[in-house]
Amino acid sequence: MSVDFEKHLEAQKKLAQAEKLDPRVETLVHEVIARVADKWTMIILDVLAEHGELRFKQLGRLATGISQKMLTQTLREMEREGLVIRTVHAVVPPRVEYRLTDLGLSLGTAFCGVWLWAEQNLDVIESARAAFDRRASEAS
Amino acid sequence: MSVDFEKHLEAQKKLAQAEKLDPRVETLVHEVIARVADKWTMIILDVLAEHGELRFKQLGRLATGISQKMLTQTLREMEREGLVIRTVHAVVPPRVEYRLTDLGLSLGTAFCGVWLWAEQNLDVIESARAAFDRRASEAS
DNA sequence: CGGGATCCTTATGGATACTG
DNA sequence: CAGTATCCATAAGGATCCCG
Numbered sequence: 653m654s655v656d657f658e659k660h661l662e663a664q665k666k667l668a669q670a671e672k673l674d675p676r677v678e679t680l681v682h683e684v685i686a687r688v689a690d691k692w693t694m695i696i697l698d699v700l701a702e703h704g705e706l707r708f709k710q711l712g713r714l715a716t717g718i719s720q721k722m723l724t725q726t727l728r729e730m731e732r733e734g735l736v737i738r739t740v741h742a743v744v745p746p747r748v749e750y751r752l753t754d755l756g757l758s759l760g761t762a763f764c765g766v767w768l769w770a771e772q773n774l775d776v777i778e779s780a781r782a783a784f785d786r787r788a789s790e791a792s
Numbered sequence: 793m794s795v796d797f798e799k800h801l802e803a804q805k806k807l808a809q810a811e812k813l814d815p816r817v818e819t820l821v822h823e824v825i826a827r828v829a830d831k832w833t834m835i836i837l838d839v840l841a842e843h844g845e846l847r848f849k850q851l852g853r854l855a856t857g858i859s860q861k862m863l864t865q866t867l868r869e870m871e872r873e874g875l876v877i878r879t880v881h882a883v884v885p886p887r888v889e890y891r892l893t894d895l896g897l898s899l900g901t902a903f904c905g906v907w908l909w910a911e912q913n914l915d916v917i918e919s920a921r922a923a924f925d926r927r928a929s930e931a932s
Numbered sequence: 933c934g935g936g937a938t939c940c941t942t943a944t945g946g947a948t949a950c951t952g
Numbered sequence: 953c954a955g956t957a958t959c960c961a962t963a964a965g966g967a968t969c970c971c972g
Binding site: 677680681682684685686688689690691694695731732733734755758759761762763764765766767768769770771773774776777778779780781783784785 | 821824825835899903917924
Binding site for chain 1: 944945946947952
């Protein structure tokens with residue numbers, strides 16, 4: 653805990669300074685994080701990181717529950733941010749393949765800290781929820 | 793850091809397997825990440841990590857742009873997940889203070905990787921956007 | 933001060949139909 | 953196959969009023 657806390661504070665200070673030096677950066681960082689934090693972006697990133705290059709429909713099947721609309725939309729946005737490469741093969745039927753760029757891949761890596769955290773703390777969170785809900789119903 | 797990376801790779805493989813083995817865990821992880829990835833949760837987490845314990849209104853001022861409704865709502869959810877502690881002082885006028893739990897703090901730390909990534913790749917992303925938009929307007 | 937309850941507007945996203 | 957376009961339901965979120 654204390655080691656984590658030290659590290660945390662250091663990183664935090666750097667961030668705080670950066671924010672004060674350039675508010676434009678802060679905005680963009682929030683923007684980028686918001687995009688990245690998006691449900692489908694996260695899942696697609698995950699699927700592409702696992703499977704490499706995939707076609708549109710394959711991607712749709714692997715990203716369980718996504719609608720075709722959101723798949724297209726999310727992929728376009730990710731392409732715009734430079735996270736994925738879209739390759740169109742001029743054949744019939746059309747064949748379009750998507751893969752992560754180096755940037756996309758590095759983002760996946762950066763996000764792993766959060767994944768690990770979530771995985772490691774599932775139990776803690778579940779019991780926290782249960783405790784909260786219990787207190788809430790007692791209060792009523 | 794390389795140790796973290798090793799751990800990351802291992803965990804990644806486990807995650808890939810775990811998804812197939814236990815869809816319930818995957819769901820919960822996604823849930824947690826979605827909550828955490830939420831715009832306001834992220835900002836509040838950031839503010840609390842920087843300033844320590846804060847009162848409701850202070851929090852509202854520091855989390856620029858948030859409405860009182862979203863502030864309350866987000867704080868309740870974070871409290872439920874065990875990320876923040878809410879302390880009510882029985883005085884008039886009421887005084888309610890919020891601070892991060894260890895879990896909340898560790899989440900902030902986990903998220904630092906993403907913050908750093910975003911900060912480091914701002915330029916890359918901006919030019920990727922510009923390039924994409926240029927291509928898009930050429931195509932029309 | 934710290935909210936809860938309500939209204940109302942906008943944004944999000946699914947379903948469907950159509951196209952090169 | 954890989955989309956685009958349209959419609960529609962629901963949810964998210966801001967503004968406002970009120971209360972202990």
